[in-house]
Amino acid sequence: MAGSGTAHMRNTVDSVLTVRDLTVEFRISKNKIVKAVSGLSFDVVKGETLAIVGESGCGKTTMARAILQLPPPNSGEVIFDGTDLTQLPKENLRSARTSMQMIFQDPISSLNPRLTVHQLIDEPLEIWDRGTRVERDERINKLLFSVGLEPDLVLNRRSYEFSGGQCQRISIARALALDPRMLICDEPVSALDVSIQAQILNLLLFMKETHGLTMLFISHDLAVVKAISTRVMVMYLGKICEVAPPDVLYTKPAHHYTRALLNSVPIPDPTKQIRTELLQGEPPSPMNPPSGCRFRTRCVGASALCAEQEPQLREISPGQFVACHHPIV
Amino acid sequence: MSSLLSIKNMSVNFDTPRGSLEAVRGVDIEIPAGMSVGVVGESGSGKTVMCRAAMGLLQGSTVNRTGTVIFDGHELTAMSKEQVRELFGSGMAMIFQDPLTALNPVRRIGVQLSEGLRVRLGMSKSDAMARSKELLELVRIPNAAAVLKSFPYQLSGGMRQRVMIAIAISCNPKLLFADEPTTALDVTVQAQILQLLRELREDLKMSMVLVTHDLGVVAGNTDYVAVMYAGEVVEYAPTKKLFADMRMPYTEALLNSIPRVDHKSGTRLTVIAGRLPDPTNRPVGCSFAPRCKYAQDKCTTDHPELKTDPDGHIYRCWFPIGESL
Ligand SMILES: Nc1ncnc2c1ncn2[C@@H]1O[C@H](COP(=O)(O)OP(=O)(O)OP(=O)(O)O)[C@@H](O)[C@H]1O
Ligand SMILES: Nc1ncnc2c1ncn2[C@@H]1O[C@H](COP(=O)(O)OP(=O)(O)OP(=O)(O)O)[C@@H](O)[C@H]1O
Ligand code: SF4
Ligand code: SF4
Ligand SMILES: [Mg+2]
Ligand SMILES: [Mg+2]
Numbered sequence: 001m002a003g004s005g006t007a008h009m010r011n012t013v014d015s016v017l018t019v020r021d022l023t024v025e026f027r028i029s030k031n032k033i034v035k036a037v038s039g040l041s042f043d044v045v046k047g048e049t050l051a052i053v054g055e056s057g058c059g060k061t062t063m064a065r066a067i068l069q070l071p072p073p074n075s076g077e078v079i080f081d082g083t084d085l086t087q088l089p090k091e092n093l094r095s096a097r098t099s100m101q102m103i104f105q106d107p108i109s110s111l112n113p114r115l116t117v118h119q120l121i122d123e124p125l126e127i128w129d130r131g132t133r134v135e136r137d138e139r140i141n142k143l144l145f146s147v148g149l150e151p152d153l154v155l156n157r158r159s160y161e162f163s164g165g166q167c168q169r170i171s172i173a174r175a176l177a178l179d180p181r182m183l184i185c186d187e188p189v190s191a192l193d194v195s196i197q198a199q200i201l202n203l204l205l206f207m208k209e210t211h212g213l214t215m216l217f218i219s220h221d222l223a224v225v226k227a228i229s230t231r232v233m234v235m236y237l238g239k240i241c242e243v244a245p246p247d248v249l250y251t252k253p254a255h256h257y258t259r260a261l262l263n264s265v266p267i268p269d270p271t272k273q274i275r276t277e278l279l280q281g282e283p284p285s286p287m288n289p290p291s292g293c294r295f296r297t298r299c300v301g302a303s304a305l306c307a308e309q310e311p312q313l314r315e316i317s318p319g320q321f322v323a324c325h326h327p328i329v
Numbered sequence: 330m331s332s333l334l335s336i337k338n339m340s341v342n343f344d345t346p347r348g349s350l351e352a353v354r355g356v357d358i359e360i361p362a363g364m365s366v367g368v369v370g371e372s373g374s375g376k377t378v379m380c381r382a383a384m385g386l387l388q389g390s391t392v393n394r395t396g397t398v399i400f401d402g403h404e405l406t407a408m409s410k411e412q413v414r415e416l417f418g419s420g421m422a423m424i425f426q427d428p429l430t431a432l433n434p435v436r437r438i439g440v441q442l443s444e445g446l447r448v449r450l451g452m453s454k455s456d457a458m459a460r461s462k463e464l465l466e467l468v469r470i471p472n473a474a475a476v477l478k479s480f481p482y483q484l485s486g487g488m489r490q491r492v493m494i495a496i497a498i499s500c501n502p503k504l505l506f507a508d509e510p511t512t513a514l515d516v517t518v519q520a521q522i523l524q525l526l527r528e529l530r531e532d533l534k535m536s537m538v539l540v541t542h543d544l545g546v547v548a549g550n551t552d553y554v555a556v557m558y559a560g561e562v563v564e565y566a567p568t569k570k571l572f573a574d575m576r577m578p579y580t581e582a583l584l585n586s587i588p589r590v591d592h593k594s595g596t597r598l599t600v601i602a603g604r605l606p607d608p609t610n611r612p613v614g615c616s617f618a619p620r621c622k623y624a625q626d627k628c629t630t631d632h633p634e635l636k637t638d639p640d641g642h643i644y645r646c647w648f649p650i651g652e653s654l
Contacts, residue, residue, distance in 0.1 A: 026483070162373075164377065195601040205597065223589050261516055267549070278520050282471060286472075
């Protein structure tokens with residue numbers, strides 16, 4: 001499939017998650033289809049944190065939800081721990097989801113306002129029969145502590161009584177309750193101030209080291225991504241632009257969109273405000289994506305070839321894959 | 330310099346089963362006309378409650394607000410709910426932190442966006458729809474015509490956030506409260522939106538209160554910064570001054586925890602040990618004392634008063650940074 005390719009796939013036995021040719025489309029009227037995710041392939045190996053960055057609306061959340069079959073993709077495979085989730089009957093899917101948890105992008109609205117914090121975190125533990133009442137309560141307290149909340153102060157309150165960042169932390173505690181093998185985080189720290197953010201990231205790094213937690217980490221914050229990830233995948237309009245280890249990607253981005261992203265990171269120093277060139281042009285519509293390279297309408301390096309042929313991912317330095325006809329060298 | 334908004338000694342308490350929760354206490358803040366003021370502070374420190382209370386948006390029997398809020402010559406705290414609402418749209422507007430809870434899930438984006446234009450600016454239905462499309466284009470949403478007909482659930486997180494921004498700026502407000510307006514946007518769109526907000530400030534002399542945890546966004550988009558901790562404004566200074574010459578130990582700790590793109594990957598981040606005090610049971614002394622590395626005995630017994638340096642730099646600390654003991 002186009003613009004994506006599979007050169008970056010490692011196909012090892014260590015893969016916790018392998019996604020092949022994932023396609024998600026939404027029909028919004030009789031003859032209008034949004035191509036949210038178009039033939040996406042990637043794998044995540046054990047203990048890895050694959051960060052996904054990309055333009056707003058490029059299909060990250062849709063992809064994450066399709067992996068969890070919420071709803072299932074239009075086509076493609078989602079192989080988790082050796083099983084293709086797209087082929088799994090509903091009952092088995094429920095139990096597969098206990099080992100793959102998701103933290104959703106909108107923290108406040110993703111928590112049921114009728115339940116107390118205690119009920120919210122206890123719910124999965126109770127459904128899956130994890131321990132006695134006392135053991136579960138102990139676990140709930142520990143989880144809340146680890147996300148920086150004082151159990152006594154929060155247990156009996158409901159989500160609407162909390163700030164955005166507090167809700168975010170409650171959903172993280174809930175997602176970690178069942179000790180998942182894999183965690184899919186959709187903007188998990190975007191609502192948090194830097195100190196709490198650091199605390200959560202350190203917790204996730206710790207879980208990775210001690211429990212071998214594997215993560216898919218969607219974020220717009222490139223500094224956060226750099227701190228947490230072991231591999232970064234850059235997406236634009238439903239396709240992959242570049243895949244590389246963070247230190248490589250940040251020092252020598254090869255795709256023109258990756259460079260535009262890095263140039264736009266705000267600098268936390270009022271004396272160093274260089275107004276960089278903003279990315280030019282209008283973002284194209286996912287209903288009618290450009291031919292060839294999808295970034296070509298806004299790319300400074302585009303040539304005639306870029307409109308004709310879709311670039312395929314290829315390895316240009318060890319571990320660095322780029323889908324571009326004229327990569328930056 | 331005249332203030333567009335001035336908040337005097339405002340406190341907000343929520344009645345909770347465990348007692349009164351003091352979310353905002355004794356906040357004094359002036360938003361000068363045409364300026365952009367950043368608000369930063371720990372999650373739960375009262376940033377959202379302060380903005381909502383200033384706009385009179387907190388309602389219900391469990392909420393108690395005291396103090397005065399004066400906006401553009403109107404004393405909001407002495408006005409009825411209906412009178413305050415008259416000022417929404419072209420007076421004050423707010424970009425809410427969670428677009429999903431702020432947008433109506435069962436109404437199309439076009440209806441939600443054109444409503445204000447029709448009610449507040451008296452536009453005809455078709456003019457309002459045309460302007461709505463322009464507004465969506467202004468906030469860089471591709472395919473604006475299709476998005477007008479969509480429901481919120483059909484949009485990505487960042488698209489919803491931009492719809493909220495479009496609604497907030499639609500009636501050219503004099504004062505915009507922007508509560509974490511760009512958290513769901515990638516950095517290239519974020520840069521474009523921030524530029525749009527800058528242009529609105531320049532062209533329409535709009536003032537802005539920008540709540541954000543992204544200190545990079547603060548650095549490049551604000552004239553002043555207010556730092557909040559445990560419901561109080563603990564430091565207020567021109568942005569350049571705050572970054573170069575902060576007086577509050579909390580501000581220093583906050584700036585030290587910023588993750589940076591120029592750090593190596595996998596680097597552990599600096600955290601501020603401990604957590605915010607219980608808002609139903611605040612410590613008597615300085616709220617930051619249990620976590621402050623400069624704390625002295627006095628800090629645990631006496632609540633620090635606001636001090637103002639000759640250059641207008643305001644802070645609340647007994648032993649500020651840069652002062653020898
Ligand atoms: N409706 C409510 N009832 C009770 N307590 C509330 C209510 N709304 C907010 N609070 C409490 O008030 C305090 C301040 O909340 P606020 O939403 O202002 O924080 P914030 O600074 O905006 O944090 P964040 O950065 O996480 O959004 C928190 O302790 C919160 O739990
Ligand atoms: N239920 C739906 N019906 C119709 N279109 C949808 C639906 N869900 C998502 N889309 C569309 O699919 C595209 C991708 O959306 P998605 O939420 O996956 O983006 P995203 O990469 O997560 O963006 P963001 O960074 O802004 O959260 C968007 O154009 C969006 O409008
Ligand atoms: S050079 Fe061509 S292929 Fe590469 S990003 Fe630009 S438009 Fe796409
Ligand atoms: S008053 Fe004391 S405890 Fe509070 S910030 Fe200043 S030095 Fe630290
Ligand atoms: Mg999303
Ligand atoms: Mg808030």
